[in-house]
Amino acid sequence: MLRLREQDALIPRPRGTLPKACAVALTATAIGGTVFLSPERLFGWVAMVILILTLGPLLHGICLMAEEVLNHSNTRYRGQRLLSHVLPACGFGGKTLLAAGLAGLLVYVAGHPLSNRSQCWKLLILTSVLYALFKSLGVLGPSEVEVSEMCEGRKMNVAHGLAWSFYLGYLRLVLPRLEDSITAFRDTHEAPWGRGSRKLLILIPLNANISHKLEDEDDNIRFYDNLPNNNMDVAGVRGRVYKHSVYRVFDENGKVHECVVEYATPLLTLYGMSQESSAGFGEPERRRQVLLFYRTLQEILERSLECRNRYRLILLNDEHEDDPHLLSKAILRHLEQQEKEEFSLTPTPTQETVHPPIKESSDVERSARLLQLPPISGNNCPPEPMSREPTLMFSLEEPQPLREPVENSDHFQGRMTLRN
Incomplete structure (x- = not known):
């Protein structure tokens, strides 16, 4: 019987982006070391490495395309167009072609990193060809983790x-x-x-x-x-x-x-x-x-x-x-x-306290309350209870025009009277 914590620890979570972060950190460290040792040939080395890494998959894609076009063009692709379906399936994607083209242009502009130009071409060709060979033989095939990640990411399990x-x-x-x-x-x-x-x-x-x-x-x-x-x-x-x-x-x-x-x-x-x-x-x-x-x-x-x-x-x-x-x-x-x-979302209705009606006071008492003065005569009304919850009140009457208050009161011997 699984507890909640044990169940959460047992269920595999989707894989995150930690490998990408580690790859970025390693790349930054390697580029920093290259800049420190030989900064004048940094762009040449970077361009050569990118060209090797992209040219190898392209050569391996040519090998795959030969198999697909000759033996599976009708059964797997149903006579679909070569450029739109077969080439992307064999690895000739837009990103790979763009990276290879930019790397070749950068090598042409920045120059070869090695002093001997023939050595650069030999290194480029041999590395790309050996990559295609090892990839076809399964030596450089995807690891089990990569296969699992691809299957989970593309919902193919x-x-x-x-x-x-x-x-x-x-x-x-x-x-x-x-x-x-x-x-x-x-x-x-x-x-x-x-x-x-x-x-x-x-x-x-x-x-x-x-x-x-x-x-x-x-x-x-x-x-x-x-x-x-x-x-x-x-x-x-x-x-x-x-x-x-x-x-x-x-x-x-x-x-x-x-x-x-x-x-x-x-x-x-x-x-x-x-x-x-x-x-x-x-x-x-x-x-x-x-x-x-x-x-x-x-x-x-x-x-x-x-x-x-x-x-x-x-x-x-x-x-x-x-x-x-x-x-x-x-x-x-x-x-x-x-x-x-599971619980009830509707609260239990509570009865509101019924307050006794307040007796209508005179104009003198209302004015005294407005001026915070004690009333002169009449019954003292109890204060409004402050324990009630605030409520929103709507009026159904039509809006009336605003009118400024007019002061017309007189004070005589401590008493206040209002005139109409």
């Missing part, structure tokens, strides 16, 4: 395809109808149903070994019933049936918790591929693909408006666990977490 297939072909169809199915189920079954169990719990074990009956994995889990079937017309099949199973999970105190839970069915494909030698899919690769499947599916569902707040992914690390109740504990932990996370 098996896990990416399985995650998208699971979402488009199943979850996006059934999750929007899950709440209605649970409501219909509750109307026909007398069973307590907590707020946290109104989601589809999707189990994703790291070893991809899925049991078709949950009670075979844990005796604290028992099958209860199926939710009402969802019939949809999909891919030419009229009334294709989609269903979910409701299970009863017992905790340590014997309390029953109902929930809709199932395994992620694409993991059966990963497990089957690891059992076939022809698939070239070993156990370590299967584990990596399961983690990528979990991360990819989580990213897809988080961006899906149809599936938001209707699912729960549970990652199970059951390779080194001997607990016979591992599965039930993991389900109960997520149910408890959902119960704590």
Whole structure:
């Protein structure tokens, strides 16, 4: 059973830009050393190195293009144009050609870095040809990390395809109808149903070994019933049936918790591929693909408006666990977490204190309050309570023109009277 921190530490994050930063630092250090040792030939050396690095891939691209044009132009490219499809596929990209052209121009302008011009050309030709040879033989092939980065960046892993297939072909169809199915189920079954169990719990074990009956994995889990079937017309099949199973999970105190839970069915494909030698899919690769499947599916569902707040992914690390109740504990932990996370957003209405009506005071008292003078006569009104929350008030009356106040009061023997 995975805790939240252990789960975050187990799931691989996308690769960052640290290799690029290290390459920039190494390049700056090398250029600085070259400037310190021989600053007069810096541009010549840089231009020669760039020309060698770009000319080698171009020669290797010529070798690749010979194979593609002669043997695969019709089957792989379907007679597409040479310049628009075959050349970019063989490495003749615009960036490579532009860098090679600028490097050649810089060598012509800055001059050769070596004193003997023939040595420069020999170095350029031999290095480029040997690069093409080693590249074709696989000596300079991409490392495993580079292949993994390219597959993850371009979404070419098996896990990416399985995650998208699971979402488009199943979850996006059934999750929007899950709440209605649970409501219909509750109307026909007398069973307590907590707020946290109104989601589809999707189990994703790291070893991809899925049991078709949950009670075979844990005796604290028992099958209860199926939710009402969802019939949809999909891919030419009229009334294709989609269903979910409701299970009863017992905790340590014997309390029953109902929930809709199932395994992620694409993991059966990963497990089957690891059992076939022809698939070239070993156990370590299967584990990596399961983690990528979990991360990819989580990213897809988080961006899906149809599936938001209707699912729960549970990652199970059951390779080194001997607990016979591992599965039930993991389900109960997520149910408890959902119960704590979900709360009512509408605050409880509070009754406002009814204040007694204030007696209308005379003009003298109103003027005395404006001038901060105590009233001469009349009943003393209680002060306005200051404990009320500020409110926004709107007037439905038409706006009136502004008029400046006119002072026409007289003070006589400490008393104040107002004239109309």
